[in-house]
Amino acid sequence: LLQVVRNPMVEKPNKDGRPPTIEYQEEEILDTVYGAVLRECYSMYKLFNGTFGRAMEAGGVELLMQKLDKFFYRYLQTLHLQSCDLLDVFGGIAFFPLDKMTYLKIQSFVNRVEESLSLIKYTAFLYNDQLIWSGLEQDDMRILYKYLTTSLFPRHSEPELAGRDSPLRPEVAGNLLHYGRFLTGPANLKDPEAKFRFPRIFVNTEDSYEELHLIVYKAMSAAVCFMISASVELTREFCEQLDGLVGPQLTLLASDICEQYNVNRRISGPDKEPQFKFIYFNHMNLAEKSTIHMRKTASVSLTSVHPDLMKILGDINCDFARVDEDEEIIVKAMTDYWVVGKKSDQRELYVILNQKNANLIEVNEEVKRLCATQFNNIFFLD
Helix, strand or coil: CCCCCCCCEEEECCCCCCCCEEEECHHHCCHHHHHHHHHHHHHHHHHHHCCHHHHHHHHHHHHHHHHHHHHHHHHHHHCCHHHCCHHHHHCCECECCCCHHHHHHHHHHHHHHHHHCCCEEEEEEEECCEEEEECCCHHHHHHHHHHHHHHHHHHCCCCCCCHHHCCCCCEEECCEEECCEECCCCCCCCCCCCCCCCCEEEECCCCCCEEEEEEEEEECCEEEEEEEECCCCCCHHHHHHHHHHHHHHHHHHHHHHHHHHHHHHHHHCCCCCCCEEEEEEECCCCEEEECCEEEECCCCEEECCCHHHHHHHHHHHHHHHHCCCCEEEEEECCCCEEEEEEEECCEEEEEEEECCCCCHHHHHHHHHHHHHHHCCCCCCCC
């Protein structure tokens, strides 16, 4: 794959009447960011089409070109390169924070469903667009997560369903509420014309090369992905069985998670506007957390800091990539801002502080406090 990105330029007028001089701002574009975007383009193509090599084997260059044309015609329209930043370099996954009991309930739910519906090969469980459980390999989950959170879920966004005020009337199964519905496949199971076709994805392309149906099923803020071998034909009966089994249980689980989340928020107290914003990434489990990004989808990236500060974060990340050792970089940026990067034991933390008249020692103390409160048993040793 080849990607061409044009450097921004400014025209500087000449006093002696000659044409203006064009200056290219080569420092404005970070190679690491756009290199990551290019790799992600291929990963996304591969998720839905398999490798280039497989297409060549099946139908030569002609088939590969057809597949590329069909996929990239749509996909490139969703790429907004001006919004790309450090999060694209990491390509991480936001994990939903859960207490042990609720996590065990989810694990138990996944086990029960996989036992009852033995066709299911892999399952992934998300809540509020954050991952809780996955049976897929990390790299496959990473790109599937990107597709779900930037493409599929935004297309089906809806107001959170809340009991009697729900815009949709729940199906009642026995005494259990049932808010479940398919996000892929049939829009309405009761429709006699309903189609039982699901998107196909390719995983483990390095070794076993599996082609799977992707069933995404949602109840309130909880979504589950069920992956089934593409060699199996999925029928109305199977979908009705899945809906009847998963719908009520997932509705109940979503309600439990929401309750637990609200309890934890009450315990932690009201959210005060902190004096710092941060991005955290763990290379081992791909966990990512950002308080800088208010919203990040394929079409929009709303950051709460100046683009120049985002660029400094990218520059620090480039420096970290050059060495294997743990290190720390502190930069005094534009007026009042300090930017701190820490790299330790496969983890990276980037902090932006807005503190007038702070000195290096005070900035260091503030970052230590952040590490103690936000990352208490996982972060850095001095």
